[in-house]
Each structure stands twice: as structure tokens, then as C-alpha cells.
Amino acid sequence: MPPFVFRTALVEPTAIDPYKAQETEGILVCKALFAGLLRQTARGSLTPATAHSWECDPSGRTWTFRLRDDTCFSDGEPVTAHSFVRGWERALDPKANTETAYHLAGVEGFDDVRAGRTDRLVGAVAVDDRTLVVRLSHPDVQFDLKTVQPVFSPVPLSAGPALDQTFNDQPIGNGPFMMDGPWKHGHQIRLVRNPRWWGEPVALDAVHIDILDPVTALDDEYAGFLAGRYDYARIPPERLPEAARHLGGAGFLEEEGAGLHYLIPFCHQPPMDTVDARRAVSHAIDRQGLADRLFHGRRTPAHSLLSPWFGGAHAPAGDDDPTAFDPEAARAAALRAGLPSGSVVDFAVNTGAGHEGWTSAIAESLHQVLGWDVRLRVTDARGLVDHRTSEAASGLCRAAWACDYGTPDNMLYPLLHSSCTAPDADGTAHGDNEGRYVNSEFDAALTRARACTDPEGRNVEWRLADAIATRDLALIPLWYRTDQRVFDADRLTGVAIDFDGNPTLTTVRPV
Structure with missing residues (x-):
């Protein structure tokens, strides 16, 4: 049986490394590669991921996350509380000056790390391998929601500094997929199923993502879908009536x-x-x-x-x-x-x-x-x-x-x-x-x-x-x-739009 591959296209992401992934395109790839403390449903509610439980003290300033003991990165390194601290401190490297750092701004010590006075984020504490305690500078009773942003992802020891080009182009994560070779800038990103994935089984063997010319990307993406090159695509505004009319009730999604x-x-x-x-x-x-x-x-x-x-x-x-x-x-x-x-x-x-x-x-x-x-x-x-x-x-x-x-x-x-x-x-x-x-x-x-x-x-x-x-x-x-999106309903089922506006890769199944 041939591999079950999901084919789509996007414009060149800003980054697929969690220290800087930010727009829809980069987040699609990054969340396929990395699993954070928690997951977010399409309606924005939280469910466990690497953390199986979490709680906040009455002050709203101290959060405790308790981690599963059966997760690892795709290279086999165990994921621990130290992996999360490493990822957060790496993301705050002032040399990287990432636009996504503000998500971490409430954690004690943020200003000192960003200013280069220290590389230690004192508010993120790995009490042991399975317990992560986060102390905030000010009360934030919804801090747990923030942890679904990729900047909060764990990284392995091999990640190196945020500006490590090798890891930037071929990150090693703990998510349902892994890179199938480095990011080919301006051409393609390929993912394959992570054999060490610890979550619900994934049906897709691979994800192939073409990178399109930003000037003509939307039209090219939809044309590629109509030609059978892509399984999922956005829709140019002027083609919405056509897409809804011909695919409504089948491969047309609107959220x-x-x-x-x-x-x-x-x-x-x-x-x-x-x-x-x-x-x-x-x-x-x-x-x-x-x-x-x-x-x-x-x-x-x-x-x-x-x-x-x-x-x-x-x-x-x-x-x-x-x-x-x-x-x-x-x-x-x-x-x-x-x-x-x-x-x-x-x-x-x-x-x-x-x-x-x-x-x-x-x-x-x-x-x-x-x-x-x-x-x-x-x-x-x-x-x-x-x-x-x-x-x-x-x-x-x-x-x-x-x-x-x-x-x-x-x-x-x-x-x-x-x-x-x-x-x-x-x-x-x-x-x-x-x-x-x-x-x-x-x-x-x-x-x-x-x-x-x-x-x-x-x-x-x-x-x-x-x-x-x-x-x-x-x-x-x-x-x-x-x-609004279209997908090949003759070939795929289980396709939905997630909270970020991306396809739910882990739920895709063959018809």
C-alpha cells in the first residue's frame, strides 16, 4: 500500500522553530513537530498534553504543571521539566530578539533575560523531571492558556542557541510528526510520522508542503487543489460562491x-x-x-x-x-x-x-x-x-x-x-x-x-x-x-479547521 500523504501549500513561514514560530504557516509546521504542556481545542478550551495535570495557587501567581513520564523527542531523548525551561530560556536569548517573546513576559525574570543580564529565567523552575513550577511577576489566572503558543515548547539538548541555523531548519520535537530532511527554503517542507509519538495514533504517513510565490500564492494554492496536486487549500475571495456551491456539504469547510x-x-x-x-x-x-x-x-x-x-x-x-x-x-x-x-x-x-x-x-x-x-x-x-x-x-x-x-x-x-x-x-x-x-x-x-x-x-x-x-x-x-477551506473529500475524512486556522493533521483518515 502506498504511503498515506497529505499534500498542501503555503507561503514561506517566518520560522518553524518554536522560539520564533508566529504566523499561521509557521505554527502549522511547528505544532506538528512539537507538543507543549497543554493542547487547545477548536473552541479554545484546554486539554492535557505533555502535562497531565496543572493548577494555580490562590494568588494567581504560581502555577504547577505535572508531566507525563512516557514522552520523548523524536531522537529518543526524554522530555522533562528541564526541557521546557531550556526551551523558554532559549527563546528569550536577546541575540535572537524574537517577536514572540512577549508571551513569556509575565514569568519572573523575563526582563533580566531579555536585557542580557542573565540567561536564567528564575520564574521557570524544574523541581524535578516531572514537575514544572512557574512563578509570575503579576497575577494571571489564565496563564495556562498562554502555554499553547509554540514559544512555550520544550527543546532537546541538541537544540543549541536560538540562532542555530541547523536546528532552525530541521527542528527535533516531541510532536506527532518529525522533519523529513531540512526545510528547503522557497521550495518545500516535508514531514513524516514520528515513530516515538506518545499521543493518539496518527493515520498520515507524511505531510508534503509546497512553498509558493507570495505574489500569486492564494490563486496557485486553489488552482493546485482543483488540479489534484493538493488535498487542502484556501480559497480566493472571488471563488467562494463556486467553492461553496460545488463542495458545500462535502469538502467545503467554514469556521x-x-x-x-x-x-x-x-x-x-x-x-x-x-x-x-x-x-x-x-x-x-x-x-x-x-x-x-x-x-x-x-x-x-x-x-x-x-x-x-x-x-x-x-x-x-x-x-x-x-x-x-x-x-x-x-x-x-x-x-x-x-x-x-x-x-x-x-x-x-x-x-x-x-x-x-x-x-x-x-x-x-x-x-x-x-x-x-x-x-x-x-x-x-x-x-x-x-x-x-x-x-x-x-x-x-x-x-x-x-x-x-x-x-x-x-x-x-x-x-x-x-x-x-x-x-x-x-x-x-x-x-x-x-x-x-x-x-x-x-x-x-x-x-x-x-x-x-x-x-x-x-x-x-x-x-x-x-x-x-x-x-x-x-x-x-x-x-x-x-x-474557508476546501479538501479532497473523496480521499480524506476527519479534516477540520483547528483553532489556528490550520488543518487538523492528527485527525485525518483515508476514506
Whole structure:
């Protein structure tokens, strides 16, 4: 019988090593290679993984994780509490300067390691091989959720420092799959089943991932699926009706996710350094009209940062809704901001992911409603990151956020907390608050939410924080996250979209 192989495609990941894996593509590979303390279901709840049990003390500052005694890396080295401490300290190496370090920011000693004063993260303690104790600088009653992000993964002794290119390109993990040779940059990543995997049996023998040209990736991926080269693919927006019509009920998947599509307004300098400037942009966008026209009604317009996926933390917009389509209000706000017709505004966008249609439509809306000269700055995904983290970034930037774990904190804190701007000496941002938004009232609400043991009390604080940020248009929300995918239902079963928006490789079975 030939090997049972899952074939798909993606654009070049930033990293597949857990110290830096961050976007959907990198997380797909990294989570196939590594298993953390806990797992996350599609709805964001936690189940055991390498840790079989865990608990937090009443203060919300000390967490204890008890590990299984039957897990090992694909090279045979046992996974212990020391493996986790090693992985966390490696990820915080200041020479690596990884963008994902903020997930560990609550652990005692974080600042000292990041600053290079020590390489020991004092808050992460391997009491013995099977007991990991984590001490936090401040209460965080949802710290366990954070541990599903790859930066919390264990690594073997052979990992070396974070900038070890050999391990970066062929990581050795403890997950259901292992690398089948090193990452062939710009070409392919191949995985095979890990024979030492300790979890539920996996049916797939291998996973073959082609790396596509970022300029044409989305169209090429879908075309590859239609041609039979790929078993699973994303769908260009203009092809959604076709995909739903022909594959609905069979190989068509659609899931509302914990995330948001939005515009970053660079709040630290003109022209977006006032609320009126940002209101002018927001009121000039007909979200529902664009969703109907460009996404065929398969996007939900966003009138807040937290989507209905978050349940009680989501709140509908109030009477003075800054996201309502209102051309007159948009023009009045633009004049108050000193941005009359003819004003020049940069709008940075990236190619290759199906954004061209709606970003051009928004640029045209701003021109038609406000008379602005909107200049599209078109680049690839990596170029967009370089642009929006630079001190020179101004105007607007296309962005999206898919939560790493199922709590509003994971959206509100990294994207908008003042500590997450993290500019270096050159002004380059190294946190995810790339718009450089700062509001002490917003920060205080998040601090209270982290310490609150009552779920409804946390929801109150999150709704308040969301209301503050939406009022300020710290980010300009467009649509909540919806994932649509197609898969070969004649060949595969058990395919679903996971919390990260990726295929559930461990559940795939042959028909």
C-alpha cells in the first residue's frame, strides 16, 4: 500500500522553530513537530498534553504543571521539566530578539533575560523531571492558556542557541510528526510520522508542503487543489460562491474564528495621530457593502475588536458607533483633523493572500468619500512586517490577527498594551503594538482582567478595554475572522479547521 500523504501549500513561514514560530504557516509546521504542556481545542478550551495535570495557587501567581513520564523527542531523548525551561530560556536569548517573546513576559525574570543580564529565567523552575513550577511577576489566572503558543515548547539538548541555523531548519520535537530532511527554503517542507509519538495514533504517513510565490500564492494554492496536486487549500475571495456551491456539504469547510481583520493606524505621527483622523477613515468604509460585494456575504463586519466568538466579552457597538458608515461624519472628522480633500495618506498592503481586491476598494472609498490621495504601498508579507515595525511608518496598514489562545487578553494585550510597542534605539517596534497606541485607562482594565478569578468579572473588564480602544480607533476594525477551506473529500475524512486556522493533521483518515 502506498504511503498515506497529505499534500498542501503555503507561503514561506517566518520560522518553524518554536522560539520564533508566529504566523499561521509557521505554527502549522511547528505544532506538528512539537507538543507543549497543554493542547487547545477548536473552541479554545484546554486539554492535557505533555502535562497531565496543572493548577494555580490562590494568588494567581504560581502555577504547577505535572508531566507525563512516557514522552520523548523524536531522537529518543526524554522530555522533562528541564526541557521546557531550556526551551523558554532559549527563546528569550536577546541575540535572537524574537517577536514572540512577549508571551513569556509575565514569568519572573523575563526582563533580566531579555536585557542580557542573565540567561536564567528564575520564574521557570524544574523541581524535578516531572514537575514544572512557574512563578509570575503579576497575577494571571489564565496563564495556562498562554502555554499553547509554540514559544512555550520544550527543546532537546541538541537544540543549541536560538540562532542555530541547523536546528532552525530541521527542528527535533516531541510532536506527532518529525522533519523529513531540512526545510528547503522557497521550495518545500516535508514531514513524516514520528515513530516515538506518545499521543493518539496518527493515520498520515507524511505531510508534503509546497512553498509558493507570495505574489500569486492564494490563486496557485486553489488552482493546485482543483488540479489534484493538493488535498487542502484556501480559497480566493472571488471563488467562494463556486467553492461553496460545488463542495458545500462535502469538502467545503467554514469556521468563525477568534480573530479580526483591521487597519493599523500609526498613532505615533501624522496623519493618523488624532482620533478625528482615524474616525474619518472608519466612517468612510462601508463594511457591509464591501463584505457583500467582495466576500459574497461570507464575512461579518466588525464593530468592535472582540468578535462574537468570545461570548460574554463581546459587546455590540453603542449609539456613537465610530465604525458606522457615515460619509458626512467622515468628512467632518477629516476637516477637524486638518486632512481636507487632496491630503496624502499612505496605505501599506501585501500581495498573495487575497487582499488586493478589498484593499483597493478601501483606498477608493477613502478617495471618493474624503477626496484623499491614498497611495498604496505594495509589498510582500515580510516587507509589510518590516514597514509597519519601522519608525517611519505612517498612515495606514493592512493587518489581521488570529489569536494564539482562546482569551481576549491575547488580542487586546499584545496588539494595544503600551508595554508591547517595545521600540529599540532606532525606533523599530519589537512588540505587536505596531501602531504605538498608548492609553493608561486601557492598560489598567487589562491588568484587572488578568487578576480577576470571576469569569464575568473578567468579561466586564475586557468589554471596557474593547470599548476604550474602539472609541479611540486604536485599530480600525473591518471584519471578524472567518476561515474557508476546501479538501479532497473523496480521499480524506476527519479534516477540520483547528483553532489556528490550520488543518487538523492528527485527525485525518483515508476514506
